[in-house]
Amino acid sequence: MAKLRAWQQAPLLNWAAMGAPLVLLLVFFLVYPVGQLLLLSIHNDRGFTLAQYRQLFASSVYLDVLLITLKISLVTTLVCVVAGYPIAYLISMVGKERKATLLFWVLLSFWTSFLVRAFAWIVLLGRNGVVNKLLLSLGIVSAPVDLLYSFGSVLIGMVNALLPLAVLTMLSVMENIDRNLPRAAATLGAGPGMAFWKIYFPLSLPGVAAAGIMVFVTAIGFFIVPALLGGRRETMITQLIIDQVQQTMNWGFAGAISVLLLAVVLIVFTVYDRLLGLSTMTGAATAVRAKLSRRSGLFARIGDAVLTLLGAISDRIIGLLPSRRDRGPDTPGLGLQGFVWIMLTVISAPTLLMIPLSFGTGGLNWPPQGFTLHWYQEVLQSPVWTQAVIRSLLVGLGTGALAMLIGTPAAFLLVRSNIPAKGAWLAFILSPIVAPRMIIAVGLFYVFARIGLVGSAFGLILGHTVVAVPYVVMTMMAVLRNYDTRLDHAAQSLGARPFATLRHITFPILGAGMMSSFLFAFATSFDELTIALFATGGLNATLPKQFWDEVTLQVSPVIAAVSTCLFIFMGILIFVAERLRRRVAAR
Amino acid sequence: MASSSLRVSNLCKRYGDFVALAPTSLDVAKGEFLTLLGPSGSGKTTLLSLIAGLAHPDEGRILIDDADVTHSPAYARDIGVVFQNYALFPHMTVEENIAFPLKMRKMADAEARKLTAEALETVRLPHVARRYPRELSGGQQQRIALARCIVYRPAIILMDEPLGALDKKLRDQMQLEIKRIHRELRTTIVYVTHDQEEAMTMSDRICLMNAGAIEQLGTPEDLYFRPRSVFVADFLGESNLLSATVRDVDTEGLDIVLADHEAQLRAVGNGSAFTAGEPIKVMVRPQNLVVEDAAAGRGRLTGRLTDVMISGSLTRLYIAPEAAGMAPLVAAYPTRSSAAPYEIGQLVSLGWNAADAVAIRDAKGA
Ligand SMILES: Nc1ncnc2c1ncn2[C@@H]1O[C@H](COP(=O)(O)OP(=O)(O)OP(=O)(O)O)[C@@H](O)[C@H]1O
Ligand SMILES: [Mg+2]
Numbered sequence: 001m002a003k004l005r006a007w008q009q010a011p012l013l014n015w016a017a018m019g020a021p022l023v024l025l026l027v028f029f030l031v032y033p034v035g036q037l038l039l040l041s042i043h044n045d046r047g048f049t050l051a052q053y054r055q056l057f058a059s060s061v062y063l064d065v066l067l068i069t070l071k072i073s074l075v076t077t078l079v080c081v082v083a084g085y086p087i088a089y090l091i092s093m094v095g096k097e098r099k100a101t102l103l104f105w106v107l108l109s110f111w112t113s114f115l116v117r118a119f120a121w122i123v124l125l126g127r128n129g130v131v132n133k134l135l136l137s138l139g140i141v142s143a144p145v146d147l148l149y150s151f152g153s154v155l156i157g158m159v160n161a162l163l164p165l166a167v168l169t170m171l172s173v174m175e176n177i178d179r180n181l182p183r184a185a186a187t188l189g190a191g192p193g194m195a196f197w198k199i200y201f202p203l204s205l206p207g208v209a210a211a212g213i214m215v216f217v218t219a220i221g222f223f224i225v226p227a228l229l230g231g232r233r234e235t236m237i238t239q240l241i242i243d244q245v246q247q248t249m250n251w252g253f254a255g256a257i258s259v260l261l262l263a264v265v266l267i268v269f270t271v272y273d274r275l276l277g278l279s280t281m282t283g284a285a286t287a288v289r290a291k292l293s294r295r296s297g298l299f300a301r302i303g304d305a306v307l308t309l310l311g312a313i314s315d316r317i318i319g320l321l322p323s324r325r326d327r328g329p330d331t332p333g334l335g336l337q338g339f340v341w342i343m344l345t346v347i348s349a350p351t352l353l354m355i356p357l358s359f360g361t362g363g364l365n366w367p368p369q370g371f372t373l374h375w376y377q378e379v380l381q382s383p384v385w386t387q388a389v390i391r392s393l394l395v396g397l398g399t400g401a402l403a404m405l406i407g408t409p410a411a412f413l414l415v416r417s418n419i420p421a422k423g424a425w426l427a428f429i430l431s432p433i434v435a436p437r438m439i440i441a442v443g444l445f446y447v448f449a450r451i452g453l454v455g456s457a458f459g460l461i462l463g464h465t466v467v468a469v470p471y472v473v474m475t476m477m478a479v480l481r482n483y484d485t486r487l488d489h490a491a492q493s494l495g496a497r498p499f500a501t502l503r504h505i506t507f508p509i510l511g512a513g514m515m516s517s518f519l520f521a522f523a524t525s526f527d528e529l530t531i532a533l534f535a536t537g538g539l540n541a542t543l544p545k546q547f548w549d550e551v552t553l554q555v556s557p558v559i560a561a562v563s564t565c566l567f568i569f570m571g572i573l574i575f576v577a578e579r580l581r582r583r584v585a586a587r
Numbered sequence: 588m589a590s591s592s593l594r595v596s597n598l599c600k601r602y603g604d605f606v607a608l609a610p611t612s613l614d615v616a617k618g619e620f621l622t623l624l625g626p627s628g629s630g631k632t633t634l635l636s637l638i639a640g641l642a643h644p645d646e647g648r649i650l651i652d653d654a655d656v657t658h659s660p661a662y663a664r665d666i667g668v669v670f671q672n673y674a675l676f677p678h679m680t681v682e683e684n685i686a687f688p689l690k691m692r693k694m695a696d697a698e699a700r701k702l703t704a705e706a707l708e709t710v711r712l713p714h715v716a717r718r719y720p721r722e723l724s725g726g727q728q729q730r731i732a733l734a735r736c737i738v739y740r741p742a743i744i745l746m747d748e749p750l751g752a753l754d755k756k757l758r759d760q761m762q763l764e765i766k767r768i769h770r771e772l773r774t775t776i777v778y779v780t781h782d783q784e785e786a787m788t789m790s791d792r793i794c795l796m797n798a799g800a801i802e803q804l805g806t807p808e809d810l811y812f813r814p815r816s817v818f819v820a821d822f823l824g825e826s827n828l829l830s831a832t833v834r835d836v837d838t839e840g841l842d843i844v845l846a847d848h849e850a851q852l853r854a855v856g857n858g859s860a861f862t863a864g865e866p867i868k869v870m871v872r873p874q875n876l877v878v879e880d881a882a883a884g885r886g887r888l889t890g891r892l893t894d895v896m897i898s899g900s901l902t903r904l905y906i907a908p909e910a911a912g913m914a915p916l917v918a919a920y921p922t923r924s925s926a927a928p929y930e931i932g933q934l935v936s937l938g939w940n941a942a943d944a945v946a947i948r949d950a951k952g953a
Contacts, residue, residue, distance in 0.1 A: 484672075484674070486670060486672060486674045487674055487676060487677075489636070489639075489641040489661070489668075489670075489674065490668070490670055490674035490675075490676070491676075491687070492640070492641065492660065492661035492662045493639050493640075493641065493661050493662070493664075493666060493667065493668040494662075494667075494687055494688035494691060494735070494739070495662045495665075495688050495691040495692055495739070496662055496687075496691045497660075497662050497691075498660075500691060504687070505676060508678050509676075509677065509678055
């Protein structure tokens with residue numbers, strides 16, 4: 001209580017103590033490095049210069065890459081949102097048990113490293129891969145076809161990479177839609193189709209919008225998939241930045257490309273804000289409706305007419321189908337379930353198919369032959385791999401701990417206090433998620449090189465904390481919002497001292513949420529490649545970096561063995577995290 | 588075990604510019620049962636949480652048995668609180684919830700189990716011991732919150748609408764139970780309720796609050812028969828309020844004149860100081876309003892009967908006075924099996940005993 005008094009008497013001091021670590025972290029390891037990089041693009045030894053930009057626009061090469069990047073990102077976003085919607089819808093509709101199963105597969109895919117998934121597609125789509133073998137045996141083709149290194153393979157890889165993100169984003173909005181609303185519509189005389197299109201769909205739109213922008217912004221900064229699955233014509237803009245930094249150390253030009261990338265992202269956000277309002281990004285459904293209803297007149301009437309038409313058509317079609325009296329009104333149709341399972345299979349199968357190959361003696365050719373543990377032995381006996389594992393675990397745990405230490409007080413501050421300009425602070429804290437990771441990584445590399453942090457675990461932990469801390473703040477904010485402070489009050493009135501209150505009440509109730517937010521930070525770091533790409537190498541490479549170095553060198557069964565280990569490790573982690581989450585949700 | 592006295596002096600709580608509790612002073616004697624009554628948002632919960640040490644006052648002091656506890660932490664005050672929203676710990680069973688305060692007091696397990704079982708018995712819920720709070724109905728949760736509070740016999744118990752979610756019958760039972768606990772333990776109880784009847788039957792004194800301040804503090808009879816303000820008269824039971832002017836003040840009561848009337852009448856004071864010529868309100872409770880056929884003509888006012896309503900044990904007559912500008916009046920008498928002797932539209936005369944007419948200072952007129 002004495003603490004509470006102090007809190008009230010000197011809020012500024014407390015705010016500073018709780019918020020400063022996070023603000024300092026972001027200023028030193030996000031704002032400063034990125035600012036440096038942008039400065040480098042207009043500044044050389046002789047002062048201000050626009051030479052880099054002249055070079056950038058001198059030929060159409062870089063603009064072409066930008067256009068390709070935009071094209072790939074846009075198509076990926078469309079496919080992810082359209083295919084993800086039914087998945088999210090089904091997950092939000094089914095009962096507890098089925099939901100857990102469906103969610104497990106989405107999460108497993110979400111948390112399986114981008115690298116592992118991209119590698120799996122290389123194996124799957126290769127000349128001796130499953131797909132070619134299947135086409136051959138079915139007699140559709142007479143000789144193996146080249147499926148890899150094309151727009152199609154990049155698109156498949158991108159969709160596989162980002163579909164889970166789209167599903168989870170939309171799901172977070174759909175789960176908050178009152179299920180009674182469509183039911184109420186039904187009692188008011190709307191058929192199921194009408195109830196869906198006129199009631200449910202408009203309510204779920206904020207989720208669609210949020211998913212769209214999250215996927216697009218992530219896609220635009222992607223390099224793993226186009227580098228591994230694409231040909232020269234599918235080069236994306238971040239790959240150019242990597243080339244500039246790794247091959248020519250041309251910081252100025254890397255900075256100029258970064259500015260271009262950042263400009264595109266900013267334009268996208270501005271357009272999004274104009275159309276829907278940025279607050280929808282956190283799934284605030286009311287905001288999008290307010291924004292939409294303000295643009296009344298023609299736009300709204302057309303939208304309404306389209307939805308009415310869609311509703312009427314759906315009801316007509318449903319009317320033609322055989323009667324569905326055998327199941328309840330809320331039971332999802334077989335078509336929907338079938339589609340969802342097919343999609344989940346497509347995004348999970350590649351990784352699963354790689355498991356038997358990793359035990360095979362026939363290289364990565366399908367079908368697997370023989371049985372050997374040779375590849376696993378090779379991994380275990382190679383110091384590069386074992387070092388990488390240890391390094392990654394170390395950095396992951398460090399990142400988890402640091403992100404919790406810095407993020408939790410900030411979350412407390414944002415939820416429990418009435419600091420001014422909360423929205424702006426939140427936007428600042430979340431900026432590492434929306435800023436293209438590559439720009440952060442290059443900026444950090446530049447700054448780390450100056451202060452000798454390149455290759456050090458500590459530097460990497462700092463970098464990873466910058467990108468992991470927004471997730472910690474967001475989950476901890478959700479956890480804290482659900483926590484009823486009156487329980488603490490009750491405990492104190494019943495005679496519990498502050499420490500006993502923490503131990504018996506606060507921690508047991510918040511503990512699971514804190515644990516899962518720690519795991520989130522750990523997993524983010526454990527799977528991080530962009531920052532590790534520059535900041536580590538050789539014996540101090542992290543696991544993703546080592547994986548990347550190997551896979552760009554050669555495609556070998558050793559990597560399949562590593563992938564399998566990673567996949568199983570992540571599977572266990574998600575299982576544990578989900579168990580924890582459900583223990584919290586059960587209350 | 589022992590009970591304590593409680594003194595609150597000039598206690599004040601603000602949220603920004605909003606005054607949730609204006610400087611308030613209050614004395615609660617050892618073993619007293621005091622009820623806080625008042626409309627929603629009048630500061631009852633605020634006052635309780637200040638007393639319990641769950642919020643900090645901006646000004647003022649709190650004394651328990653003459654010791655200043657204004658700055659001592661909640662866990663050191665030996666105050667029990669039954670929260671308005673129950674505040675049961677969701678991750679503990681009912682049993683664990685009730686045993687929690689005992690555990691915090693380092694009581695031996697066997698002893699704690701015995702007391703827990705007794706407390707459950709008291710609230711008539713021994714069969715839910717192993718359940719989690721979410722597996723109980725709202726009323727059951729409320730009773731567990733009560734059990735968790737009485738199990739460790741705090742010297743002062745604060746209850747924030749502890750029976751709000753219960754049905755009438757269970758409510759009556761629990762009222763008796765709380766009274767019994769109060770009698771047996773002689774605990775000092777500060778009780779919050781919205782139910783006037785509950786307040787009247789259970790309390791030694793009632794503290795009526797309005798807009799963050801005490802409107803009147805006294806015995807139930809005080810508040811009911813000698814309300815200090817129009818607000819109190821209105822809030823506690825039904826009342827007829829007539830505008831009048833003071834003619835003269837003497838030791839027994841006042842001479843008054845009703846607005847638009849000539850005849851001088853008598854009224855009793857409510858403890859306030861009146862001066863001649865002052866505009867006042869005169870309160871007559873419905874059951875003290877005597878209705879007669881206008882032909883008998885002994886009443887002080889005449890009016891037309893507009894409505895007759897029988898609500899259980901009471902029959903209410905609604906009357907529109909003949910005089911222009913007077914608010915409708917209501918009279919009540921015990922319902923009898925025979926039909927009401929009056930017809931709607933009939934002219935009636937209204938009278939009352941001078942002792943039943945209470946003068947109240949009119950805040951607006953003054
Ligand atoms: N944390 C707070 N911040 C701002 N205002 C508050 C806060 N807590 C209470 N108030 C305000 O103080 C006033 C008194 O609240 P309080 O909870 O004491 O009312 P109450 O008399 O208990 O009402 P009820 O009968 O509805 O429980 C209310 O107007 C309320 O809105
Ligand atoms: Mg209250």
